[in-house]
Amino acid sequence: MTPIDRSRVPPAGPPPRVTLPHIEQRALSNGLTLLVVEMRELPVVDVALVTRSGAHADLSDVAGRAHLAADLLDEGTTSRSALQIAEEADLLGAALHARATWDDTEVGMHVLTPRFARAMDLLIDVALHPAYAEAEVERKRKERLAAILQEQDEPRVVASNEFARVVYGDAHPYGSPIGGTARSVSALDRGALAAFHEARQRPGNAFLVVVGDVVADEVVRALEPVLGAWQDAPVPEVDVPTAGPPGSTTIHVVDRPGAPQSELRIGHIGPPRGAPDYFALLVLNTIFGGAFTSRLNSRLREEKGFTYGAGSAFAFRRDGGPFVASSAVFTGASAEAVGIVLHEMQRIREERVSDEELDRAKSYLALGLPRRLETTADILRIVSEQELHGLGDRYYDEYVERVRAVSREDVLEAAQRRFDPAHATVVVAGDHAEIAGPLEALGVGPVVKAASRAETELNRTGT
Amino acid sequence: MIRIPIERYRLDNGMEIVLSREDAAPVVALNIWYGVGSRNERAGRTGFAHLFEHMMFQGSKHVPEMGHFALIEKAGGSLNGSTWLDRTNYFETLPANYLELGLWLESDRLGWLLPAMTQEKLDNQRDVVKNERRWRVDNQPYGDWDERIQALMYPPDHPYHHSVIGSMEDLDAASLEDVEQFFRTYYAPNNAVLTLCGDFDPTQARELIAQYFGQLPRGPDIPPIPGRTRLEPVMGGEVRELVHQDVSLPRVYVTYRIPPFGGAEYYTALVTSYILGYGKAALLYRSLVREQQVAQDVVAYAFPIVVGASMLVTWATARPGRSAADVERAFTEQIERLRDVDDADVQRAVNLLATERLNELQRLDERADQLSMYTQLFDEPERINTEVDRIRAVTPQHVRDFAARYLGTDNRAVLTYVPREVGA
Numbered sequence: 001m002t003p004i005d006r007s008r009v010p011p012a013g014p015p016p017r018v019t020l021p022h023i024e025q026r027a028l029s030n031g032l033t034l035l036v037v038e039m040r041e042l043p044v045v046d047v048a049l050v051t052r053s054g055a056h057a058d059l060s061d062v063a064g065r066a067h068l069a070a071d072l073l074d075e076g077t078t079s080r081s082a083l084q085i086a087e088e089a090d091l092l093g094a095a096l097h098a099r100a101t102w103d104d105t106e107v108g109m110h111v112l113t114p115r116f117a118r119a120m121d122l123l124i125d126v127a128l129h130p131a132y133a134e135a136e137v138e139r140k141r142k143e144r145l146a147a148i149l150q151e152q153d154e155p156r157v158v159a160s161n162e163f164a165r166v167v168y169g170d171a172h173p174y175g176s177p178i179g180g181t182a183r184s185v186s187a188l189d190r191g192a193l194a195a196f197h198e199a200r201q202r203p204g205n206a207f208l209v210v211v212g213d214v215v216a217d218e219v220v221r222a223l224e225p226v227l228g229a230w231q232d233a234p235v236p237e238v239d240v241p242t243a244g245p246p247g248s249t250t251i252h253v254v255d256r257p258g259a260p261q262s263e264l265r266i267g268h269i270g271p272p273r274g275a276p277d278y279f280a281l282l283v284l285n286t287i288f289g290g291a292f293t294s295r296l297n298s299r300l301r302e303e304k305g306f307t308y309g310a311g312s313a314f315a316f317r318r319d320g321g322p323f324v325a326s327s328a329v330f331t332g333a334s335a336e337a338v339g340i341v342l343h344e345m346q347r348i349r350e351e352r353v354s355d356e357e358l359d360r361a362k363s364y365l366a367l368g369l370p371r372r373l374e375t376t377a378d379i380l381r382i383v384s385e386q387e388l389h390g391l392g393d394r395y396y397d398e399y400v401e402r403v404r405a406v407s408r409e410d411v412l413e414a415a416q417r418r419f420d421p422a423h424a425t426v427v428v429a430g431d432h433a434e435i436a437g438p439l440e441a442l443g444v445g446p447v448v449k450a451a452s453r454a455e456t457e458l459n460r461t462g463t
Numbered sequence: 464m465i466r467i468p469i470e471r472y473r474l475d476n477g478m479e480i481v482l483s484r485e486d487a488a489p490v491v492a493l494n495i496w497y498g499v500g501s502r503n504e505r506a507g508r509t510g511f512a513h514l515f516e517h518m519m520f521q522g523s524k525h526v527p528e529m530g531h532f533a534l535i536e537k538a539g540g541s542l543n544g545s546t547w548l549d550r551t552n553y554f555e556t557l558p559a560n561y562l563e564l565g566l567w568l569e570s571d572r573l574g575w576l577l578p579a580m581t582q583e584k585l586d587n588q589r590d591v592v593k594n595e596r597r598w599r600v601d602n603q604p605y606g607d608w609d610e611r612i613q614a615l616m617y618p619p620d621h622p623y624h625h626s627v628i629g630s631m632e633d634l635d636a637a638s639l640e641d642v643e644q645f646f647r648t649y650y651a652p653n654n655a656v657l658t659l660c661g662d663f664d665p666t667q668a669r670e671l672i673a674q675y676f677g678q679l680p681r682g683p684d685i686p687p688i689p690g691r692t693r694l695e696p697v698m699g700g701e702v703r704e705l706v707h708q709d710v711s712l713p714r715v716y717v718t719y720r721i722p723p724f725g726g727a728e729y730y731t732a733l734v735t736s737y738i739l740g741y742g743k744a745a746l747l748y749r750s751l752v753r754e755q756q757v758a759q760d761v762v763a764y765a766f767p768i769v770v771g772a773s774m775l776v777t778w779a780t781a782r783p784g785r786s787a788a789d790v791e792r793a794f795t796e797q798i799e800r801l802r803d804v805d806d807a808d809v810q811r812a813v814n815l816l817a818t819e820r821l822n823e824l825q826r827l828d829e830r831a832d833q834l835s836m837y838t839q840l841f842d843e844p845e846r847i848n849t850e851v852d853r854i855r856a857v858t859p860q861h862v863r864d865f866a867a868r869y870l871g872t873d874n875r876a877v878l879t880y881v882p883r884e885v886g887a
Contacts, residue, residue, distance in 0.1 A: 004674050006525045006575075009534060010567045013560035016489030016662070041487050042465065042825065074743075082753070086744035090811040093818035110822055139756065146759045146783050149711045153604035260597045292532045302529065305590030308598045328598050360537045367539020367558050370490050375825040 018370050020396050021379055024216035028228040032203035035383050036216040039376055045116045045212035046376040048108035049127045050384055053200035054100045055178045056318055057238045060170050062192060064180015066100040068144055069193040073098035073107055075136040077129040082136055085126060094119040098126065102178065102317045104388055105200075110377065113213040117222065124226055128201065132194040141188060148182050155256060156328070159263035159429035162254050162450055167269060167322055167425050172243045174321065203227075205235045209383050212376040240319060243269055246423035249445035251338070255432035262334040262430030263326075266341045268420050270323035273316040273389045280414035281314055283406045286361035287353050288312055288344065288415075289325050293360065295344050296325060304340075306333040314418075318389070323418065331431055335438035338426055342444055345421035352408040366400045465824055469834070469844050470665060476681040477653030480672055481834045481844050483660045485827065489559040491661035494831035495569055496839040499649035500549045501629070502622035502688050502770055507636060510592070510629015513546035514637055515645050517588040519553065520544070524575035528584070531568055538564055546627055548768050550839060556828050559662040563671055570675035573655070576646055582639055589634055596628050604710045605880055612718050612776070615702045615876035620690040622770055651682025656838045660831040694771035696722065697874040704876075707883045712759060713787035716778040716878040717794060721869055724767035725841055727856070731865040732765045732775050734857040737812035738804060739763040739797070740777065744811060746797050747779065757785045757793045769840055775870070787879045801866035809859045816854045 026034040055066040074089075074096060075082040089096040094111040096119075107127040111119040151157045161177050168175030176184065208227070210219055246268055275281065282290075289296035289312025300310040306329040315321030325345075329337040372378055386395050428435060432449060439447045470482040504511050522528040535542045535555055542555035555565050600606040610626035617623040657676065659668055698720050722728040739747045740763025751758035758779040766774040781790045823829045830847070837846040 006567070006571060010563035012538065012558075012564065013562075016559050018489065042821075044822065044825070083744060083749065086742060087807075087811065090742055090744050090815055091807075093814040095818065095822075110818075112818060112821070139753070142756070142782070143752075143759065146712065149783060150604075150759070150780070153710050155602055259602055261594070261602045291536055293529060293536055298529070301591055302587065305587045306594065308591055308595040328594070328602070330594055330597060360533060363539055364536045365539075368541070369539070370488050370558060371539065371541060371556050374488055374490065374827065377825075 016370075018400070020373070023383055023393060025393070026216065026220050028203070028220070028224055030203045030228050030230055030232050032227055032230065033207040033387070034220060034223070035207060035209045035387060036214065036219050037211040037379050037383060038214060038216060039211060039379065040213050043113040043213050044110065044376055045113055045210065045214055046108070046110050046380045047120065047123065047208070047210045048106050048380055048384060049123065049206060049208050050388060051105045051201055051206045052103070052388065053205060053235065054104045055102050056173050056240065057200070058173050058176075059238070059240070060173070060176055061184060062188065063173070063176035063184040064144065064178070065188055065192055065196055066105060067179045068140060068185065068188055069196045070098050070100035070105045071144070072132055072136060072140055072193060073130045074126050075140060076131040076133050077125045078131050079129070080125060085122065088122055089119070092119045092122070094122070096123065096126065100178070102174070102321070108380070116214065120223070121226070128230060130197060132190050132197070134190055137190045137193060141185060144179060144185050145182060147179065148185065151177075155259065155261070155263045155429050158254055158256075159265050159427055162252060162429065163265035163267070163324060163425060163427040164322065166252055166427060167246075167267070168243045171241045173240060174243070174319070200235050202233050202235055203230050204232045207387050209380050209387070211380045211383065246420070246425070249342075249422060249424050249426060251426040251428065251439050251445055251447045252450045253432050253436055253439065253447060254427065254429040254450045256429055257431055257433070259331065259429070259431045261328045261330055262428050262435060263328050264334070264337060264341070265324050265326055265427040266338065266424055267312070267322055267324035268424050269320045270314045271418060272318060272320050277410070277414050277417065278316070279402045280406050280410040281418060282365055283358070283361050283403065284348070284411045284414045284418070285312055285314055286364055287357045287411065288348055291361065291364055295348070296327070296341065299340055299344065300327055300329065300337055304333070306330060306337050331434050334428055334430055334435040335442050338428065338439065339442050339444070342421045342424060345419050345424065349412075349415045349419055352412050355408070358408055358411065362403050362406060366403045369396075369399060465821055465848070467824065467830060467847050469847070471838070471844055474652060474673070474677050476677070476679055478676055479656040479838050481656065481658040481838055482665055482668060483658070483830060483834060484663065484665060485660060486662040489662050490556060490827060491559045491562050491565070491659060491663050492554065492556045492827035492831040493565040493569060494552060494554040494658045494660070494828070494835045496656045496835035497551045497650060498654045498685060498839055499551055500547050501625065501627040502548050503649065504625070504629075505689060507633060508641060509625045509633045510627070511633070511637055511641060511645060512551055513627055513629065514589065514592050514634060515642060516544045516546045516551050517592060518580065518585065518642055519572050519576065521584045521588065522579045523572040524578040525571050526568060531572070534564060534568065540565070548623055548627060549770065552832065552835065554828060554832065562659070562663055562668065566671050566675040569657070570679065573650060573652070573676070574679045576650070577643055580639065580642055585637070585639055585642060589637060593631060593634055596631065596634075600628060604708070605714055608716055608778075608878060611704060611706070611878050612716055612774075612876060615704060615878065616718055616720065616774060617694075618691060621694065622688050622690050622692065623768065647682070648686065651685075652676060652679050653681050654685050656835045658831045658834045658838070660827045660834070688770060692770050694720070696720070696772075697869065699873060701872050702876045704878050706878070706880050708880050710880055710882055712783065713781040713790070713882065714778055714880045715787050715790050715794065716776070717791070717875055718777065719775045719870055719875045720772045721765065721775050723769045723771065723773050725769060727853070728865060729765065729773060730853045731857050731861045732773070732869070734809065734812045734816065734854065735801065735862055735865060736763045736765045736775055737816055738801070738808050738862065741812065741815055746800065746808065747777070747794065750797050751779055751790065751793050755793055756782055757789050758782060787881055791877065791879075795872070798866070798870050801870060802863055804859060804862050804866070806859045809857070809862055813854055813857060817851050820851055820854070
């Protein structure tokens with residue numbers, strides 16, 4: 001046996017060729033776009049009907065509308081009861097889901113090929129003919145209100161919700177939780193949900209993605225008689241207000257008396273998904289807080305031992321979603337950790353990142369692509385993202401090249417353009433009595449105690 | 464249906480190797496199971512197996528601190544490890560041309576962890592783990608349910624009596640000597656299963672494995688699991704605990720003692736858990752959430768552990784205005800209905816489970832983990848291909864008999880959380 005030299009990193013073999021699956025693009029007679037990817041290895045199919053309307057269309061007084069409207073899709077149609085839908089899906093072994101994100105509403109499922117046709121009938125019925133029966137609406141609405149109550153117990157959710165509210169304000173859809181507030185959900189009724197669905201669920205505002213053990217021509221032939229008859233109509237525009245310019249850094253403390261840890265959320269409004277410097281931002285964030293060896297995790301976890309983990313992300317949405325750095329640190333480390341995050345935001349704007357960091361981040365993103373494209377559900381996700389955000393059908397073919405092209409200067413410019421520590425919002429959900437003093441002593445901005453949940457609801461009722 | 468190819472052999476030092484080739488994507492998954500978990504811990508050192516898992520990422524003789532993460536990230540891979548009651552696993556998914564990197568990293572820490580150990584690293588990771596405990600347990604609503612349930616379900620001298628994360632006090636007490644002793648006792652080729660799944664050349668893989676792992680010496684025999692490992696099939700009574708916590712809604716956890724993971728009755732328990740809690744047509748969802756609207760959510764699952772007994776775990780959170788007692792009453796009613804379960808409910812659960820199992824196996828990392836698991840626990844990697852048959856073999860009569868035998872009030876622990884009184 002050849003002895004090996006353990007002291008060197010083993011060389012990599014020749015890089016494999018990554019072939020991205022071919023997307024067949026078709027259209028039905030009513031204009032509905034069909035995107036089909038044939039993957040024939042396993043007898044499974046993933047499918048989703050995606051509508052380009054999500055919680056982004058919910059201005060504050062109807063926060064939670066898209067979420068609840070989607071949640072009710074599989075709770076009864078004009079020809080099937082809620083229980084019939086659940087039983088039929090289970091007997092077909094079809095995992096059916098309906099959900100809204102900020103940007104879309106999706107009805108999807110995973111099913112074995114032999115049952116695809118029957119399961120598709122069910123999916124179409126759920127997506128196009130929901131009954132929004134009074135009793136079901138009332139039941140789901142109460143369930144959501146109880147879930148909102150439960151969220152108060154979760155420090156992570158409390159911190160994230162407060163961060164969004166402070167950054168975007170009450171008027172912008174992104175300022176409320178995607179599932180709504182106690183006040184907004186209390187006011188939602190059958191009419192509001194049915195109207196939302198009726199106005200937006202239209203073939204011109206939707207597309208269908210099918211990935212798996214299917215043949216594109218057969219899918220089109222089978223769906224034309226059912227989905228082709230679905231009538232189109234113009235979809236109303238939503239006039240989303242612009243979020244106001246940020247003030248100087250303020251630290252908002254949500255009091256959690258006795259909490260052993262503080263949940264930190266630090267950041268501001270970021271760019272939309274379509275930003276031209278998207279790839280530079282991916283690399284920037286990977287270095288800053290988007291990987292285990294990122295600066296934030298290295299400093300807060302591996303160097304200081306303050307936390308189990310720290311990270312950051314740009315929430316890329318149709319409008320500018322938040323850029324946020326997050327961590328949960330033990331109570332005594334709260335102020336120092338906030339100082340470190342703000343310092344790192346400033347430092348990456350001033351000094352170019354090292355070649356080693358740049359190389360690691362780019363390789364992480366570029367070489368990691370095949371790992372993200374393993375299953376039919378993975379492929380469905382990227383095809384859907386490409387179509388939803390109009391990224392072009394060559395987007396993933398060019399992904400590796402565009403990541404590789406990012407330079408140290410690009411990262412520096414992206415940081416200078418997109419990071420704004422002087423106007424960052426800081427939210428800390430933790431023990432006010434323990435942390436307010438040290439946070440004040442940081443000297444980065446005033447410390448204000450956030451209104452309690454009850455007070456916030458009261459104020460909103462008054463507006 | 465799916466048939467996962469398996470090549471299996473053993474190195475001279477006792478290490479089990481499983482290879483499963485699948486070249487749909489240029490990716491390879493590495494997975495190692497060590498036969499050590501929280502069950503092997505001694506009194507006063509609970510949480511140690513998991514703390515030790517953290518130390519395995521702190522570098523080894525030829526790999527610098529943070530090197531393990533940095534090198535895998537630079538290769539575009541993903542990696543992690545986890546500790547459970549019966550085992551500790553480590554895994555990475557890499558582009559196929561980085562297979563040798565993964566083998567080098569995994570073998571270096573198995574062969575040469577201790578030369579790189581320092582008190583500073585231990586102190587740092589102890590802090591990280593204490594923060595992990597705060598994050599998962601202490602700062603989470605109902606976050607300590609699993610340690611309370613384990614303490615209720617298993618006697619103090621049983622290895623499952625304590626939780627994986629352990630206590631703050633024990634974490635404080637862990638020393639560098641404990642790290643060394645634990646490593647020498649449990650981290651040996653003869654206590655490990657290495658699985659490769661994905662796009663590799665089997666001849667080359669065997670050669671590389673021989674080079675990187677074949678020359679590590681066999682360790683001493685693995686000591687028996689401490690404490691009482693046999694248990695009566697049923698508990699013979701009901702144990703209860705009431706906890707006042709800062710939560711908005713009451714929640715009730717009900718767990719039953721069931722036969723350990725692996726046997727036919729365990730699969731009946733698994734199907735039963737789906738009949739009860741999986742999806743909107745499930746018994747508990749249908750009745751407690753939809754019809755009676757007494758509960759906000761319901762959860763039921765079988766816990767796959769092997770020493771003496773496993774658990775069927777369920778919980779339900781009360782709706783605002785409903786009490787824990789309302790939830791428990793409605794819950795117990797549905798459990799009693801299982802003794803006369805409809806055939807259709809059983810069929811539904813079996814179909815759901817079969818689809819779910821097949822779906823899981825689309826992922827290479829999941830395949831690799833299951834192959835390691837079946838080899839480590841049952842010495843039978845082929846079970847990955849017969850698992851669905853075991854599920855399909857469960858009949859309505861099995862479920863009825865199972866419910867009558869195991870799901871009575873003489874065989875369960877009930878843990879109830881209620882909101883703390885304001886001002887109390």
